Amino acid sequence: MTHHPLLTVSDLTIEFATRRGPVRAVEKIDLTLGKGETLGIVGESGSGKSVTSYAVMRLLDRAGRIAQGHISFSGISIDQASEAQMQDLRGREISMIFQNPRAALNPIRKVGHQIEDVLLRHVQATHANAKQKAIDILTQVRIARPEERYHAYPFQLSGGMCQRIVIALALACQPQLLIADEPTTGLDVTTQKAMMDLIVELTRERHMSTILITHDLGLAATYCDRIIVMEKGTLVEQASAAAIFKSPGHAYTKKLMRATPRSGIGLRDLLPDDLQTGAQPVPRKPPGVVLLDVENLVKDYPPTHGASLMSRLLRQDAGADKPFRAVDGLSFQIKAGESLGLVGESGCGKSTTSMMVMRLLDPTSGRITFLGQDTGAIPAAHFARSPFRSRIQMVFQDPTDSLNPRFTAERSIADPIYRLGSIKGSDAIRHRCEELATLVGLPVALLDRFPHQLSGGQKARVGIARAIALDPALVILDEPTAALDVSVQAVVLNLLEELKARLGMSYLFVSHDLHVVRMLCERVIVMRAGRIVEQGSAETIIEAPQADYTRELIAALPHPPV
Amino acid sequence: MSETSVDTIPRHATGLAATLQHARYVIGENPVTGLSVSLFALLLIAALFGPWLVPYDPLASDTNLALHTPTPQHWFGTDQLGRDIFSRVVVATRLDMGIAIASVAAVFIIGGFAGLIAGYFGGWTDRIISRLADTIMAFPLFVLAMGIVAALGNTVTNIVIATAIINFPLYARVARTETNVRRDAGFVQAARLTGNSEMRILLTQIAPNLLPIMIVQMSLTMGYAILNAAGLSFIGLGVRPPTPEWGIMVAEGSGFIVSGEWWIALFPGLALMLAVFCFNLLGDGLRDIFDPQRRT
Numbered sequence: 001m002t003h004h005p006l007l008t009v010s011d012l013t014i015e016f017a018t019r020r021g022p023v024r025a026v027e028k029i030d031l032t033l034g035k036g037e038t039l040g041i042v043g044e045s046g047s048g049k050s051v052t053s054y055a056v057m058r059l060l061d062r063a064g065r066i067a068q069g070h071i072s073f074s075g076i077s078i079d080q081a082s083e084a085q086m087q088d089l090r091g092r093e094i095s096m097i098f099q100n101p102r103a104a105l106n107p108i109r110k111v112g113h114q115i116e117d118v119l120l121r122h123v124q125a126t127h128a129n130a131k132q133k134a135i136d137i138l139t140q141v142r143i144a145r146p147e148e149r150y151h152a153y154p155f156q157l158s159g160g161m162c163q164r165i166v167i168a169l170a171l172a173c174q175p176q177l178l179i180a181d182e183p184t185t186g187l188d189v190t191t192q193k194a195m196m197d198l199i200v201e202l203t204r205e206r207h208m209s210t211i212l213i214t215h216d217l218g219l220a221a222t223y224c225d226r227i228i229v230m231e232k233g234t235l236v237e238q239a240s241a242a243a244i245f246k247s248p249g250h251a252y253t254k255k256l257m258r259a260t261p262r263s264g265i266g267l268r269d270l271l272p273d274d275l276q277t278g279a280q281p282v283p284r285k286p287p288g289v290v291l292l293d294v295e296n297l298v299k300d301y302p303p304t305h306g307a308s309l310m311s312r313l314l315r316q317d318a319g320a321d322k323p324f325r326a327v328d329g330l331s332f333q334i335k336a337g338e339s340l341g342l343v344g345e346s347g348c349g350k351s352t353t354s355m356m357v358m359r360l361l362d363p364t365s366g367r368i369t370f371l372g373q374d375t376g377a378i379p380a381a382h383f384a385r386s387p388f389r390s391r392i393q394m395v396f397q398d399p400t401d402s403l404n405p406r407f408t409a410e411r412s413i414a415d416p417i418y419r420l421g422s423i424k425g426s427d428a429i430r431h432r433c434e435e436l437a438t439l440v441g442l443p444v445a446l447l448d449r450f451p452h453q454l455s456g457g458q459k460a461r462v463g464i465a466r467a468i469a470l471d472p473a474l475v476i477l478d479e480p481t482a483a484l485d486v487s488v489q490a491v492v493l494n495l496l497e498e499l500k501a502r503l504g505m506s507y508l509f510v511s512h513d514l515h516v517v518r519m520l521c522e523r524v525i526v527m528r529a530g531r532i533v534e535q536g537s538a539e540t541i542i543e544a545p546q547a548d549y550t551r552e553l554i555a556a557l558p559h560p561p562v
Numbered sequence: 563m564s565e566t567s568v569d570t571i572p573r574h575a576t577g578l579a580a581t582l583q584h585a586r587y588v589i590g591e592n593p594v595t596g597l598s599v600s601l602f603a604l605l606l607i608a609a610l611f612g613p614w615l616v617p618y619d620p621l622a623s624d625t626n627l628a629l630h631t632p633t634p635q636h637w638f639g640t641d642q643l644g645r646d647i648f649s650r651v652v653v654a655t656r657l658d659m660g661i662a663i664a665s666v667a668a669v670f671i672i673g674g675f676a677g678l679i680a681g682y683f684g685g686w687t688d689r690i691i692s693r694l695a696d697t698i699m700a701f702p703l704f705v706l707a708m709g710i711v712a713a714l715g716n717t718v719t720n721i722v723i724a725t726a727i728i729n730f731p732l733y734a735r736v737a738r739t740e741t742n743v744r745r746d747a748g749f750v751q752a753a754r755l756t757g758n759s760e761m762r763i764l765l766t767q768i769a770p771n772l773l774p775i776m777i778v779q780m781s782l783t784m785g786y787a788i789l790n791a792a793g794l795s796f797i798g799l800g801v802r803p804p805t806p807e808w809g810i811m812v813a814e815g816s817g818f819i820v821s822g823e824w825w826i827a828l829f830p831g832l833a834l835m836l837a838v839f840c841f842n843l844l845g846d847g848l849r850d851i852f853d854p855q856r857r858t
Contacts, residue, residue, distance in 0.1 A: 019587065360754060384757050394755055402748030406770045412749075416756035466752065 004074075006176060006209050007033040007056065012069035014051055014060065025051045025064065027233045033177070038200065038210045040220030040241070042256070043230035044485035045456070049213050052230075053179045056211075057094055058086045074176065092122040095170040097180040097199070101162035105154040111165045112138070112150030118172045134172075141168045141198060159346070160191040164198070171202055178203055181213045188345035188512055193556040196223050215485060217253075217260050218558040221245050229253045259490040261515035263542065267497050270490035270519075287335035287522070291473055291506050292357065297366035299327040299352050299530075326352040328530035330366070334474065339500065339507040341517035341538065343553070344527035350510050353527075354476050357508065358394055359383040371473065390420040390470040397479040399459035403451040409458075410447040413437070413465045420470055436465040441495060457488035464495065468503060477509045481516065493520060514553060518542050526550050581851070588850045595847030601840035608655035616649035620806045629823050639825040641814065647826060650806040651833050657807050658837070661718060662787035665725035666780050673730045674769075674776055677737025682745055682764050692738065695731035703728040707790055711799045721800040725787050736779055740772050774852035778845050785841035792834050808834045 014026040026048040033039050043049040054060050056071055058078060071078040073094065081089070090096075098104040106114055115134040119125035125133045131150070138146035141164040154162055163183065170178055180199060184192035200223050203210045214220050220227050221241045229237040229244070229252065237250040248254045255272045300323040327349040334340050342350045355361040357368060359380050368376030375388050383389055393416070396402035403412050413433045417423055423432050434444050442461040451459055460480065467475050477496065481489040497520060500507060511517050517524055518538040525535040526549065534547040545551045589596045608615070618636075623643035630640040638647035680691040698706070710724035744750060745768075753763045794800040795809030803810055808830040815827025 358755065360751065381760075384754060384759060389755070389757050394752070396748040396752060398748055402752050404749040404753075404767055404771070407749075412752075415753065415758075419757035463752075466756070 005032040005034050006037075006074055007031075008070075008072045009052070009056070010070050010072075012052065012055065012071065013067045014048070014055055014064055015067040016061070017063045017065075022067075024067075025233055026055070028069070029230075029235050031228060031235070031238070033209050033211065035176075035209055036204070036207045037226065038203070038212065038224045040212045040214065040224035040227040041230060042214060042217050042220045042227055044215055044256070044487065046232065047230040048233040049230050050181055053096075053181060053211060053213055056177075057090060057096060057179065059090075059096075088122070091118055091175070092124075092173045093175050094177045094179065095173070095175040097163075097166055097170050097178065097183045099182040099185055101159060101166045102154060104166050105162060105169075107154050110151050110153060111157070112152075114165075115168055115172055118169055122173045124173050137168045137172050138165075140171075140202065141165070143168075159187055160195065163187065163191075163195055167195070167199060167202070171206070174206060175208065177209045177211070179211045179213070182215070183212070184219070185215075189514075189553060189556040190345060192219075193558075199223075216558065217244075217256050217486075218262065222558040229256065255487060259486040261486075261489075261513065261519065263515065263518075265519075267490075267494050267519045271494060272487075287338040289336050290333050291336045291338075291371065292334040292508075293367070293369040294333070294353075294357065295331050295367040295369075297327055297330040297353065297356060297368065298325065298364045299349070299356060299361070300325050300364045326530055327356070327363075330527075330530070330532060332525055332532070332535070334506050334508060336473070336506055337500075337504055338523065339509055339521040341521035341524040342508060342510045342527060343512065343514055343517050343524055345512060345553075347529075348527045349530040350527050351478065354394075354478055354508060354510050357474075358392060358476055359386075359388075390416065391473045392476070393467040393470065393472040393474075394476040394478060395460075395463050395467045395480045398483050399456060399463050399480075400451060400483070402463055403459055405451055408448050408450055409437075409442070409454065409462045412451075412462055413447075413469055416466060416469045432469070433465075436469055437461075439468070439499070440465045441491075455488075456484050457491065460484060460488070460492050461495070464492075464499070468499060468505070471503065472505060474506045474508065477507055477511075479511050479513075482511075482513075489516075496520065514542060514557065526553070585851050588847060592847065592850065594843055595850065598840050598843035598847055601836060602844055605655060605659060605837060605840060608652050609659045610656075612652045612655055616646075616652050618646035618649040620645060620650040620653040621804055622646075629818070629826075632825055638829040639823075641811075641826045642818065645804075647811070647829050650811060651808070651830050654806040654808050654811065654830065655833070655837075657718075657801065657805065658788055658791060658809075658834075661721055661725065661791040662784050665722045665729070665787050665791075666784050668722065669726040669729045669733050669783070670776065670780055672726070673733025674737045674772070676730075677734040677739075678741050678764055678769060678772070680734065681738035681741025682760075682768065684742075684745075688738070691734060695734045698727065699731045704790065704793060707794060708797070708799060711794055716799060716802070718801060721791050721794055724794070725790050728790070729783050729787065732783060733776070733779065736775060737772055740775055741768055744768050744771060774849075777852055778849045781841050781845035781848050785838040788834065788837050788841070 009029055009031045012026060012029045013024060015022040016025055029052060031039070041049045041052065051060070051064065055066055056073070056078065058081070066079050069079070073089070076085070076089070105111065112131065112134045115137055116125070116130040119130050119133055120127070135146045135150055138149060143149050143161065143164055149157070154165070157165065178199070183199065184195050187195060196219070199210070212220060212224055221244065224241050227239060227241050227244050228235055229250065231252045237244065237248070237253045239249065244253065245257070248257055258272060259270050261270065302323050330353060332340065342353065344350045352361065356363045359375060359378065362380045363376055366376065367374060370388060371391060373388065375383070375386070378386050407415070410430070410433045413436055414429050417429055417432060423429055433447060437444050437447055440461040442458060442465060446454060446458060454462065463480070480496070481492050484492060493516065496507070499505070507520070509517060509521050521538050523535065524538045524541045526533045526541065526547065528549050533549045534541060534545065541550060542554065545554055589599060623645050625644050627636070627640050627644035628642055630636055630644070632639040636646050636648065638651060641647055676691045680688040707724040707728050710727060711720050714720040714723065750763055750767055753767045758767070791800065792807070792809030792812070795807050796813045798813070801807040801810060803814070811830035812827050812834070815823070815830070818826050
């Protein structure tokens with residue numbers, strides 16, 4: 001690059017003051033960003049990628065400070081700038097897209113007004129033309145019927161729509177630099193693709209520079225010119241997107257790449273060499289008898305009443321008093337020892353289905369036959385006392401949220417044993433917990449810890465140990481790795497596969513990630529709007545999808561240059 | 563990934579030792595917390611051992627010594643009947659603290675449980691409990707307490723009941739909100755899967771998570787409870803003379819301020835102030851100890 005870079009970060013060290021003295025979150029980072037360039041910062045949680053970008057915006061927590069180094073943005077020294085100068089820069093010159101679009105919007109202000117606020121603050125519009133400008137921007141981020149949406153409140157918009165508004169806010173003042181901090185985490189793959197395409201297109205049009213912060217190497221490689229890989233606060237590798245995939249230099253990058261689920265590989269391939277056991281994977285047994293038989297399952301949610309009168313008036317939603325059909329005539333079977341993947345985007349009814357199979361929710365109609373018994377006929381409220389309760393268990397999406405913060409790991413694992421198990425006596429239960437911990441690869445020494453003292457992967461193991469404590473016949477996995485880093489995900493997925501073979505369980509794996517589903521499941525069901533779009537063997541669906549919707553889902557997965 | 567190896571994570575002390583260590587840190591870092599803890603210890607000693615520690619019988623009157631200014635013999639002076647004010651202030655601690663603790667304990671159990679079921683079950687349970695709390699909140703609280711004591715009769719038990727009732731909405735609302743956000747948390751769902759009944763989930767899974775905030779709430783309302791009990795006695799409801807009680811003593815002394823005998827009302831008033839002050843500051847400290855995320 002011959003001309004002057006837009007952003008230069010040199011020798012940046014960021015410290016956080018903690019009780020045990022200062023902790024370095026970022027150590028001696030150097031990076032430059034040219035005009036119109038898209039830079040990806042990739043790393044797992046705790047790598048310091050977000051902290052770096054917050055430092056560029058000077059939005060660090062009170063405890064954090066720039067201990068060393070310089071940040072210079074088009075000739076302005078950010079580390080020396082006054083707060084007033086920074087306020088002028090933020091939004092007008094540098095703007096940011098946050099991870100959770102709903103949290104980034106003011107819930108009680110019309111989105112149009114929120115865009116006007118930014119325009120007026122930075123004198124990009126006058127009161128006379130602010131509304132028109134706001135609507136123009138809404139049009140640019142492809143919001144249908146922008147005049148109408150101008151008056152919408154954030155709660156009336158979908159997650160993808162909210163993210164478009166956040167993008168509109170960030171781009172309203174034509175900034176020179178856009179920082180996108182995990183802009184698509186929590187969004188569906190198709191929405192993710194639409195969002196990323198939009199960001200890239202809009203920033204190219206305006207000749208803006210972009211920093212994309214993500215944990216997903218594939219996503220970064222697809223959309224960025226250059227990639228920086230960070231590990232534990234240090235920069236380990238910096239290369240062009242194409243080069244990093246072809247020949248990753250650093251061992252950490254290799255590990256990260258390896259752990260990223262992609263087409264044409266098996267579960268074992270995700271693990272780094274030092275975790276390869278050498279032993280041949282346990283061969284999958286042919287599926288046995290039918291374990292779970294779901295016929296014509298329907299779930300209606302009643303229209304909202306009473307307290308929602310206000311929201312109905314605001315929403316002017318004519319459909320509000322019709323019941324909402326979340327699951328519409330679903331039928332499928334799971335055989336003993338088989339894994340079935342349930343794939344679909346948010347709102348497709350996959351979680352509702354798993355809740356009904358789990359017997360936490362009563363279906364409106366349809367049959368659920370489990371182990372030859374019509375379990376669908378037992379009301380969910382009474383199922384806790386049913387003998388079938390222990391035969392069907394679940395691993396939850398968020399390992400943190402699913403563990404009681406005031407229970408030790410042992411108490412959490414032992415909970416099902418206390419209530420439903422046949423083992424009595426504290427020594428015997430302790431022994432069983434240790435056995436389970438060993439089975440899921442959790443060091444026995446960690447059993448006395450509380451959830452906040454465990455890492456994400458360890459919490460996931462506790463959740464799995466709890467689910468298998470009673471030797472269930474069927475385990476429902478509700479996106480069990482969605483909240484984990486890729487390298488931890490690789491380990492947990494392998495653990496699940498091994499446990500299945502060893503304990504002879506069946507899985508119902510609910511996910512939106514087709515790659516992950518393909519590796520773990522024999523059969524896949526693709527769902528949309530409560531109905532089955534396509535079902536068949538995992539390989540066939542990925543390699544030769546029949547339905548347009550499945551093709552759309554597969555196309556939306558990030559395709560890094562290989 | 564070495565995420566499972568034990569050595570990569572710093573060892574944490576667990577259980578009581580960790581709590582004590584953390585408490586020492588919080589107290590050391592914030593001297594105000596240290597001050598409130600020492601004040602609390604002082605109040606506790608006075609409440610438990612007061613009658614054995616004081617130099618004079620709090621009820622013994624001696625007209626020769628009436629309205630004496632503070633002297634080395636009578637640190638806080640004497641009142642119109644010649645009773646030693648220091649002894650009376652110290653002995654009164656037990657009664658005032660007793661009323662406050664009893665009422666706070668009662669409202670913690672009743673209000674906390676009402677809030678738990680309101681937040682957990684929702685629907686009509688929630689409507690009835692929440693509207694009940696709103697109704698109580700709609701009254702000027704001290705006037706309501708006066709009314710309750712006047713209607714039920716002038717006894718210490720009724721002061722406890724009245725104080726508990728006026729604090730009910732605070733506890734019910736806090737417990738309701740805190741339960742509501744946890745009602746559908748993953749660990750509650752998981753507990754359903756492991757065969758726990760709804761009531762068991764409520765008591766063993768959710769209630770322990772409410773304790774930190776409820777303990778803080780208790781400390782804050784303790785101050786109000788003391789003030790409320792003293793206030794009722796001040797206007798002649800509740801505890802009757804000659805029982806030593808801060809509110810009565812202030813009331814008795816107030817008539818003498820004009821004529822220059824300031825010490826009769828001042829010292830019990832000071833004790834009252836210190837007690838309220840102590841519990842309010844203690845609330846902040848307890849929050850730092852039990853609920854580090856809410857620290858300011």
